[in-house]
Amino acid sequence: MSNETFPPISRVAVVGGAGHVGLPLALLIAQQGFDVTIVDINEETLALIRSGKMPFHERDADELLPQVLATGRLHLTSQNEALRDQDLVIVTIGTPVDEYLDPDVRTFDRVIHTTLSHMRDGQLLMIRSTVFPGVTDRLGRQVSDHSLKVDVAYCPERIAQGFALQELVKLPQIVSGTTPRAAHRAAEFFERLRAEIIELPPIEAELAKLFSNSYRYINFAIANQFYMLAERYGADFERVRDAVTRKYPRMQGFSGAGFAAGPCLLKDTMQLAAFNHNVLTLGQNAMMINEGLPRFLVDQLKTKHDLVPLTVGVLGMAFKANCDDPRSSLSYKLRKVLTMECRKVLCTDPYIQNPEFVSLEECLAQSDILIVGACHDEYRNIQTNKPIVDVFGFLPKAASRGSAT
Ligand SMILES: NC(=O)c1ccc[n+]([C@@H]2O[C@H](COP(=O)([O-])OP(=O)(O)OC[C@H]3O[C@@H](n4cnc5c(N)ncnc54)[C@H](O)[C@@H]3O)[C@@H](O)[C@H]2O)c1
Incomplete structure (x- = not known):
């Protein structure tokens, strides 16, 4: 499909879309006119969202959720079958570390495997969760080993929890793809949200996200160590x-x-x-x-x-x-x-x-x-x-x- 072009994205699924990253993103893109399907295994949270109630505190979302539901552009399901009908599938599942502080690779692989098994040729798969270095290129290789012709992009979420709706329309978007076309399609999507695009190779996009959070964590540690020293004096x-x-x-x-x-x-x-x-x-x-x-x-x-x-x-x-x-x-x-x-x-x-x-x-x-x-x-x-x-x-x-x- 290297020379194929694709119609502009209009239908988007957010896998993990009932979570802290997925839900504000789903609301915002539905508000912007896209047809959005939240795919999430948490039935209880889906029911709450369907009833117009936010499952967690997010500024401005209590008002936006019922407005978006009223447009009929937001759908909610726990069934992966919905993925076939989309132009873009965004993955926002949690990516925790395990009890040994190692990334929980198996869970991520399992969810991606299930997601891919419900996708079809020509779709764009965008990883939005934070992943450890090398995951995106490895995923690109896995996809190309299969007969499935899906473009793979990695575009890390960088919002501060609670401020997602304000920051999603302000922050530049870091965009990467395992092929130039994947990156181009991902960039086009965020351009429609009027975002400034910063394009990087996948490994640099992964590091950019991890450097940001590690930098902040280390920075807080400097203050905390100085606090401890000050207390001692x-x-x-x-x-x-x-x-x-x-x-x-x-x-x-x-x-x-x-x-x-x-x-x-x-x-x-x-x-x-x-x-x-x-x-x-x-x-x-x-x-x-x-x-x-x-x-x-x-x-x-x-x-x-x-x-x-x-x-x-x-x-x-x-x-x-x-x-x-x-x-x-x-x-x-x-x-x-x-x-x-x-x-x-x-x-x-x-x-x-x-x-x-x-x-x-x-x-x-x-x-x-x-x-x-x-x-x-x-x-x-x-x-x-x-x-x-x-x-x-x-x-x-x-x-x-x-x-x-
Ligand atoms: N919370 C933040 O502020 C923030 C900011 C930037 C990046 N991130 C990153 O975004 C990712 C998601 O974080 P979060 O805080 O939104 O997590 P979360 O736990 O709030 O949301 C994850 C969602 O995924 C769903 N889920 C789990 N397995 C699933 C499956 N197999 N199919 C469909 N849905 C499934 C869960 O039910 C949940 O609703 C993580 O990688 C995190 O590091 C988080």
């Missing part, structure tokens, strides 16, 4: 950070301290490390620092308080501020460490329904010490005389004056 990390960043252009990239967690940063750093003989020592050190922060905070507390008879409250269980996603949140690790050290741990989060959690009022009233786990806006003006550990430097100084560490 009895110094105020935030005051030092303010001093070195204020009107000082060379330090603007110096991030604040805090929990560097969530479903992407650590696992993408490990994806980069794992198949490079673990030579990404910066990334692995970053993991030790970031994952060690909850234990460090508790150890610091123990130097000033006998925790055994005390109740400690954790404010915010989501992996980041103003978000309802608990995946890989370090607040849960903090809870585990505290459970071993103090009488009782209370957790609260306005965005996460969990019968084990208590209300903010109860958490404030019952706890002897509080620790900020996620910087939700709801906590910014909390009134309490209890000591608060605020590694993020998020609360106004007056609120954290009882600084417990």
Whole structure:
């Protein structure tokens, strides 16, 4: 099919389309006039979306979802048979690392195998999930070994969770293909979304995505290590950070301290490390620092308080501020460490329904010490005389004056 041309893309399937990456993308492209089919194995979430309700918090999506459903351009199914009718199949499934911190290759291969077995000649397959280096070219070889004539592109998603609808129309799109035509077709698709295109070979597109997340993860680790050092000297990390960043252009990239967690940063750093003989020592050190922060905070507390008879409250269980996603949140690790050290741990989060959690009022009233786990806006003006550990430097100084560490 090397000289064939294809009609412009009008029908798009999003495999994994009920997830945090797939759903906002599906909504946006349906809004732009494409006919979109979400293919996802999670029937419960599909039913919720069909009823017009978002399964997770995503800015502006609560309004957009019913609007898009009303156009009749958004379809939802758990059946892969729908893939045959599409011009473009975008894959947005999760790509986790396993218990050995290695990429879970088998799951990815299984889903791709099933997806390809329902595709037909002439379609474009676009991988949007984050993959480890070499996956796209390997997939291109696998496809060309079969009789199926499908173009393979890799176009990594780069949105910040919660801001997808705003960022999808703003961010340049990194586009790659295992053939020039695959890249061209993928670029044409994103041009119709009015995106600026950055074209790279697949290996560089894969590295671009992994470098971004690993860079951020390592950057957070620098701040967290400096925070730990400042604490050892009895110094105020935030005051030092303010001093070195204020009107000082060379330090603007110096991030604040805090929990560097969530479903992407650590696992993408490990994806980069794992198949490079673990030579990404910066990334692995970053993991030790970031994952060690909850234990460090508790150890610091123990130097000033006998925790055994005390109740400690954790404010915010989501992996980041103003978000309802608990995946890989370090607040849960903090809870585990505290459970071993103090009488009782209370957790609260306005965005996460969990019968084990208590209300903010109860958490404030019952706890002897509080620790900020996620910087939700709801906590910014909390009134309490209890000591608060605020590694993020998020609360106004007056609120954290009882600084417990
Ligand atoms: N969450 C983010 O902010 C973000 C940002 C950029 C890139 N990414 C990357 O995007 C990918 C997806 O992440 P996510 O956070 O959206 O994950 P997610 O778990 O929220 O979504 C994955 C979806 O895939 C579905 N799924 C799983 N197996 C399937 C199958 N066999 N067929 C059809 N559907 C299937 C799941 O039911 C789920 O709805 C990952 O590679 C991630 O690293 C995520």
